[in-house]
Amino acid sequence: MRYELMLPHQIRKAIAENWPVALPLGVLEYHGEHMAVGMDTLAVVKTLELFEKERDVVILPPFYYGAASYAVAPPEGSGSVQVGGTALAPFGEELFYSLLRIGFRNIHAIIHHQTENFAAGMPTDLAFKTAGRQAIFRFLEKERGEGWWGSQAMAAYYAEHAEGSNFFNWVQVHPLMSADMKYPFDHAGIGETSLMLALCPEAVDAAHFGDNKSWYTASAPEASAELGQKGVAMIMDHLRAILRI
Numbered sequence: 001m002r003y004e005l006m007l008p009h010q011i012r013k014a015i016a017e018n019w020p021v022a023l024p025l026g027v028l029e030y031h032g033e034h035m036a037v038g039m040d041t042l043a044v045v046k047t048l049e050l051f052e053k054e055r056d057v058v059i060l061p062p063f064y065y066g067a068a069s070y071a072v073a074p075p076e077g078s079g080s081v082q083v084g085g086t087a088l089a090p091f092g093e094e095l096f097y098s099l100l101r102i103g104f105r106n107i108h109a110i111i112h113h114q115t116e117n118f119a120a121g122m123p124t125d126l127a128f129k130t131a132g133r134q135a136i137f138r139f140l141e142k143e144r145g146e147g148w149w150g151s152q153a154m155a156a157y158y159a160e161h162a163e164g165s166n167f168f169n170w171v172q173v174h175p176l177m178s179a180d181m182k183y184p185f186d187h188a189g190i191g192e193t194s195l196m197l198a199l200c201p202e203a204v205d206a207a208h209f210g211d212n213k214s215w216y217t218a219s220a221p222e223a224s225a226e227l228g229q230k231g232v233a234m235i236m237d238h239l240r241a242i243l244r245i
């Protein structure tokens with residue numbers, strides 16, 4: 001369900017049943033002359049919309065204003081929007097803290113931008129990872145008081161942790177495409193262009209392939225909706241694995 005359309009009784013049901021709550025996290029960034037600047041975020045939004053057809057999930061309004069950086073192109077006339085990680089982390093903390101206050105304990109931000117470096121982290125995902133950790137500590141200290149972890153009530157912490165229960169799983173950040181996915185990972189090349197042809201064809205205009213001059217768009221004209229559908233199938237399997245009740 002789309003969070004903005006949910007009624008309070010539906011929100012309470014989602015909390016009681018521990019539905020996953022997904023935040024599409026992304027950027028607005030130059031993706032060549034042939035593709036829309038929202039590509040990285042649209043890929044998350046559109047695959048979550050497919051996921052919503054088969055599973056119970058709360059989809060939060062997408063956050064498009066991540067740290068695109070100007071690594072690909074300067075902003076003038078290109079459309080890239082850059083909000084740095086140091087500004088994002090406080091925003092993310094407030095957002096996650098508020099979601100914890102509402103009662104959600106199964107929160108997942110999903111990002112596609114720059115995720116070839118997800119293990120080490122890049123500014124947007126690192127900011128939201130930090131935000132999640134900060135929000136959880138703050139929430140637990142508010143709910144249970146300082147010293148909550150050291151209290152006798154937590155004596156089974158390590159045993160429960162080993163069994164998989166962990167407060168710090170309440171807020172997680174995931175790449176849209178896992179590192180082992182056999183799909184061409186690129187920026188505005190055949191991989192991303194094919195994903196958009198499959199998910200959101202209005203974000204691609206083949207009439208502008210010829211206007212591209214950059215190395216990273218050289219393979220874009222080879223894109224196809226068929227290849228994109230293969231990527232979508234892999235992403236759907238990944239979402240089924242990470243967004244569980």
Ligand SMILES: [Zn+2]
Nearest residue numbers: 039040187188
């Ligand atoms: Zn991209």
